Amino acid sequence: SLRLLPLFLAALALSGCGKEGVSALKPEGEVAKEQASLMLISLLIMIVVVLVVGFLFTYAMIKYRKRPGQEDYIPKQVEGNTKLELTWTIIPIILLCILAVPTISKTFALSDNNTSKKSDVLKIKVTGHQFWWEFEYPDQKITTAQDLYIPVGKKVEFDITSKDLIHAFWVPALGGKQDANPGQTNHLWLKADKEGTYKGRCAELCGSSHALMYFNVKAVSDKEFKHWVKDMKAGMKSAPDKDRVLTASAKQGEEVFKNNCMSCHAVGNKGGQIGPNLTNFADRDNIGGFEKHTKSEVKKWIKDPESIKPGAKMPKFGKKLTDDQINALADYLFTLSVKQ
Ligand code: CUA
Incomplete structure (x- = not known):
């Protein structure tokens, strides 16, 4: 199995590659930042657990190893140790609470949809197709595809559905990921902090070009967005x-x-x-x-x-x-x- 090590290392190194901008670890918006912080908490907890367990494991291996010339024997058998059992039950409970409290509160905070004042949000209907994305701005009466324009700093609420089979709408740098199911509408909101183009992609295997189902999210200033809407409306006519x-x-x-x-x-x-x-x-x-x-x-x-x-x-x-x-x-x- 050691022969597989270079392969494993190569896979690990390559897993960081990919299309520019497709990373949940470089958050550029409120939702993505909250989600990245949750990942960080669980990562830190895991690091602590791995270090403690690894240390105890190594210590026991070295301390109780078989020494040269030592005869085989069975060590003293211990059964039941209330203190020890309480310790290894209570510590994981505490760790799980540290993880659960922010996870649950953020899950509810981030799922908050349709509660904001209408003037504070931009509504966009997203439809997944094999293999492209359709974006409809119902209030502006605009339909477009592949390039999704949003204003910076504004809450954007998405109603997500599909024309054919299951896709998933995902903009890693802005957070969220929501299935696009035919005959059903799912909700998601995102907000971009900075102007720029963010890569979006389909995150549900949907056929031979699933991996090519990219789209661009163009976060522009409010002024530029209004300008684009005006131009698009003229174009729609x-x-x-x-x-x-x-x-x-x-x-x-x-x-x-x-x-x-x-x-x-x-x-x-x-x-x-x-x-x-x-x-x-x-x-x-x-x-x-x-x-x-x-x-x-x-x-x-x-x-x-x-x-x-x-x-x-x-x-x-x-x-x-x-x-x-x-x-x-x-x-x-x-x-x-x-x-x-
Ligand atoms: Cu659409 Cu994968």
């Missing part, structure tokens, strides 16, 4: 046929989009609801939640989504559309920006 000035190629791409993509994808409030809403597609950080946001990646995606996200529901368009049409489509998609 616009649709592909709104008279925008487009290059010839993008114009051609718009036609391709109308004829091939709109039964599943909406731009603004026009189009299908099967795939992600693409209103602010050009403003997004990644394609499919993790790929570089470039035209060449978009074209690869349109030609063969399966090669990037196995199990994606979108059909291959590599055979149906010509390279020319796909180029035009990519040009069009990169005009879908709400930034004024």
Whole structure:
């Protein structure tokens, strides 16, 4: 078994790697901080227990080892020691209480949902799909996907559900983790302390691209958030046929989009609801939640989504559309920006 040691050490070292920002140990918000402090308490208790038990174990091994030339014998057998038994019962009880009190109180504090004043919170409906995330802002009448905008310092309440099977919504740096179950709504709230982009991901095995079900949480200042809402609302009202000035190629791409993509994808409030809403597609950080946001990646995606996200529901368009049409489509998609 010693031969497995290097493997074990390598696994241990690699377990710290991964996508940047996906760590529950670097909390950036109230919920995440509370949860990290609970982890710390239990870690400290465990360290104390391991040290004490390890010390006693080592002491007994050395003290009562078999010495050379010593004959085999059975040591004095002890049965029943009230003092000792009370000690090893009471100490764990105390340790469990130290762990239980903050755990229970924080569990209730963090599950507090739907109790805040309406004006103090932002409501967002989260829907998990194989393999992407839909975000709906019911009060603002905005629907978007993959990039989740939230204002810094504000309590954000999520109503979480799924369109197909069980996913789990998780933003490690902001805390929480909640199952997204079809036909049911679960609740979670989070708050970001600092502006920045935090990686979110699916935390429930949901198929071949479960590990690729990333999303970005963009925590922005209140002012920037209001600006984004205004721009998005304008974008939600616009649709592909709104008279925008487009290059010839993008114009051609718009036609391709109308004829091939709109039964599943909406731009603004026009189009299908099967795939992600693409209103602010050009403003997004990644394609499919993790790929570089470039035209060449978009074209690869349109030609063969399966090669990037196995199990994606979108059909291959590599055979149906010509390279020319796909180029035009990519040009069009990169005009879908709400930034004024
Ligand atoms: Cu969705 Cu894992």
